[in-house]
Amino acid sequence: DAGVIQSPRHEVTEMGQEVTLRCKPISGHDYLFWYRQTMMRGLELLIYFNNNVPIDDSGMPEDRFSAKMPNASFSTLKIQPSEPRDSAVYFCASSTRDKNTEAFFGQGTRLTVV
């Protein structure tokens, strides 16, 4: 298996622009998580899905952030409009209860908003 795949690996955008981050979880995993990592706040859970349904989005910082999971093999995290303080590394992870709930992380998307 190729693991969790995120794209793009790096994204540089101007303030005010829309940014879309993409994630393909491991096939067969029914949980998908979006995390944000910054120096100041560490690793924060933004939102997670179970069977494509958002379960907890309490970590989403503002209405500018939205996440979707239209099917079991694809999820997006969108920021509109983007701001410099959104600059961070965004990780997607997936897991399944059948595997003792171990989470598998993608390599992340480094977002820079200038």
Added chain:
Amino acid sequence: AQSVTQPDIHITVSEGASLELRCNYSYGATPYLFWYVQSPGQGLQLLLKYFSGDTLVQGIKGFEAEFKRSQSSFNLRKPSVHWSDAAEYFCAVGSNAGKSTFGDGTTLTVKP
């Protein structure tokens, strides 16, 4: 609410020396505990996990961790550190590996 404290932000050890990274947690029930490692520019990789049973858990790359309920700790150890172990290490607690609370991480530097 669950929380994780990694008291050491940065640790430096000599190659070949032993290592112990500290982790203290707060959780209302029997915790699921994890240690992850992150190399620069990479995602997090699971080193080991504890759900139940033997409190001494063996992981990959020669790492082990011991769950001590009385101390609410889950410290990571390695008897002899290699230069390739230099990375950031995260302890996490939760009921599901993905929906976990992570510590702030400990950066390990290995001196030649």
